[in-house]
Structure formats: C-alpha cells, structure tokens
Amino acid sequence: MPHTTEWRVRLHLFEDDDGTTKAHVVLDTGTTALTGHGTAHCHPADANVPEIGDELAAGRALRNIAQRLLNTAERDIEDTGAPRPGTRQATGWPM
Known part of the structure; x- marks a missing residue:
C-alpha cells in the first residue's frame, strides 16, 4: 500500500534586543x-x-518538534494494541 503525502513546515525566528533568539516551528500534516x-x-x-x-x-525547535512527533507515533502504536517501541522482543540484527 504505497502512498505519497506532503507535510508542510513553517519556521519563524524572532530576535529580542537582549540577544535572545526564539524559534517557533509548526508541522502541518494536513490532519493535525x-x-x-x-x-x-x-x-x-x-x-x-x-x-x-x-x-x-531553529535546531532546538526542530529537535523539540521531532520529539513531539516521536511521542505521538508511540501513542498511536500503543493505540493499535502493539507494545511500545523498545519493549518488543528483539529479532534480527541489533540496531
């Protein structure tokens, strides 16, 4: 069941007068x-x-959103009844 989809990422950067830079990133999957x-x-x-x-x-914001995406995927996996990643019995070559 191959499929292709496009997710959009918007990254906004703001710099304050005190030398602080803030990044806000939004990942739009089309459904969330x-x-x-x-x-x-x-x-x-x-x-x-x-x-x-x-x-x-920007790197820290992307790392933050990457962790959120992984957490969401783990919850979705659990919702299917499968065990959490990392708790499955290892088969094949170790990663």
Whole structure:
C-alpha cells in the first residue's frame, strides 16, 4: 500500500534586543499540526552573530518538534494494541 503525502513546515525566528533568539516551528500534516519551540541566548562576552542564534534556536525547535512527533507515533502504536517501541522482543540484527 504505497502512498505519497506532503507535510508542510513553517519556521519563524524572532530576535529580542537582549540577544535572545526564539524559534517557533509548526508541522502541518494536513490532519493535525504540531508545534515546537527553541531559544538561544547570546552571552554578553560573545560576538553578536545573529546567524548563530538563528541556527541554535531553529535546531532546538526542530529537535523539540521531532520529539513531539516521536511521542505521538508511540501513542498511536500503543493505540493499535502493539507494545511500545523498545519493549518488543528483539529479532534480527541489533540496531
């Protein structure tokens, strides 16, 4: 049963005057939307390089939404009656 689908990701970055960069990411699957957040703070002794704050905040927001997506998948697996990933009896080669 092959299928193809497209999920859309929107990532917004905001920088405050105090050197804090915030990221807000939305994953739209067409049937649901998940959100993630991340922040980065520029230390006063560091050079002000906005791209680094953007990268850190965006990476943290994406990592946050990735964990939320994995948690959702685990709950969906449990709802089918299957055991939680990691609790199944291992077969084949270890990962």
